[in-house]
Amino acid sequence: MSNNISTPSNAPATTYNKKVAIVGAGSMGRSIAICLAMHQIPTVIQARSLERQKRAIPLLEQSLAECGEIFGWNEDEQKELLNRIKVTVDNADLALADIVIEATSGTLEEHKELYRDLDAVLRDDTVIASITSSISITELSNATERPSLVAGMHFFMPVPLIDLVEIVSAQHTVQETLDQIQELCDAMGKETVxxxxxxxxxxxxxxxxxxxxxxxxxxxxxxxxxxxDRAMRIGANHPMGPLELADWIGLDTCLEILEGLFAEFMDSKYRPHPLLRRKVRAGQLGRKAGVGFYRYKEEE
Ligand SMILES: NC(=O)c1ccc[n+]([C@@H]2O[C@H](COP(=O)([O-])OP(=O)(O)OC[C@H]3O[C@@H](n4cnc5c(N)ncnc54)[C@H](O)[C@@H]3O)[C@@H](O)[C@H]2O)c1
Structure with missing residues (x-):
């Protein structure tokens, strides 16, 4: 876990000078934006609608307050970080980006449609880094005219606290694309594999x-x-128990990942337990829904 950041004001100045945009104002999009802001990298988050753009600001403030408790930031420092994040619905902001982090939810078909739209809006040399946990990066890259510039950049929740990023090479990804993602990971203080x-x-x-x-x-x-949870925290020395971790990740995301593993390997060890399906159907998705295995205060 990150322990080298104490306050936003004393963070070392970054030499990273590329423009970063995030598509998707959900829990991951916001968490990545906060991590970028902590490392002095301004970001634009592209929300799906005006309504989601409005909702994103109080949710960002809430996430910043939660991180503030962990990192010891005061209110002014949280505001300083918030000022480095712009939430927009304007494609013109995306057109300026050198690297776009795609952090949306949805089916493969919805993702392919988004990638076709992005392809039309972005500069020809802009890299698209998907954070998907459940969709093939090769399938996504094939929906664009720039398959060599598409790769995976798989973060872990909560992004400001978990240092790892898995950099995912798809069928057509070229080394320069991976290098650009590595450069951004370095600027964010992440370890990569x-x-x-x-x-x-x-x-x-x-x-x-x-x-x-x-x-x-x-x-x-x-x-x-x-x-x-206590058994795995103490007995296996895990920082978090598996059920509290599932609430952080989102039970819908856990289900999607299991379904992807099951579909690919056809091995019953990946079959999602019906209790997981029932909780997802009931909308008990974890922290982002206010209830999962545990109950949280409402997000809004
Ligand atoms: N939750 C985790 O721990 C975790 C970790 C790594 C990767 N991921 C991946 O991150 C992605 C997002 O997960 P999340 O937990 O943030 O989900 P989420 O439901 O909190 O957020 C998804 C967001 O995407 C937005 N969106 C959907 N289609 C869009 C579009 N076309 N344009 C703009 N915005 C759009 C939705 O409005 C929503 O705000 C998924 O691909 C997931 O596999 C999740």
Whole structure:
């Protein structure tokens, strides 16, 4: 976990000078923007609609306050960080970007449509880095006229705290694209690993089946939510229990990742437990919904 950032004001000046835009004002888009702001990199977040643009500001303030408690930022410092983030619905902001981080939810078809639209709006040399946990980067790159400039940049929630990024090389990705993503990761203080485009990459292929197993234990009445989490925190020395981690990730995202693993490998070890499906159907998606395995205060 990051321990080299204390306050926004004393962070070292960045030499990174490329323009970064994020598409998607959801939990990951906001978390990435805060991490960029912590490292003095201004960002534009492209929201899907005016309504989502309006909603994003109080949600960003809330996320900044949560990070502030961890990093010890005061209100002025939180404002300073917020000033480095612009939320927009204007394509003109995207057209200026050197690198676009795509952080949207949706199906493969919805993503392909978005990539075709982005292709038309962005400069020809702009890199698109997808943070998807569940969709093939090669499929996304094939929807564009710039497949060599598309790669994966897989962050972990909460982004300001978790130092790893998996850089994902798709079928047509060229080295210069990976270099640009590495340069941005360096500027954000992230550690990186390189991985081929494959469901779950390195971490989620192990982590999400473990979360699914914790859900199975819960459904079978083996232990309470609190005890399953406490057992893994203390017994396996994990910083977070699997069920609280699932709430951070989002239960919909956990389900999507398992479905992707199951579809690719046809192995029953990746079959999502019905309790996970039931919670997603009920809208109990974790922190972003105010309730998952635990109950949180409402986001808005
Ligand atoms: N949650 C995690 O821990 C995690 C970790 C790594 C990667 N991811 C990936 O991050 C992506 C987003 O996940 P999230 O947890 O932020 O979900 P989320 O539901 O909180 O946010 C998704 C956002 O995308 C927006 N969106 C959808 N289509 C759009 C479009 N065409 N244009 C602009 N915005 C659009 C939605 O309005 C929403 O605000 C997913 O691809 C997921 O696989 C998630």
């Amino acid at each position: 390189y991985v081929e485009d494959s469901p779950g990459y390195i971490v989620n292929r192990m982590l999400i089946p473990m979360i699914n197993e914790a859900i199975t234990e819960l459904a079978q009445g083996i232990g309470s939510i609190e005890d399953i």
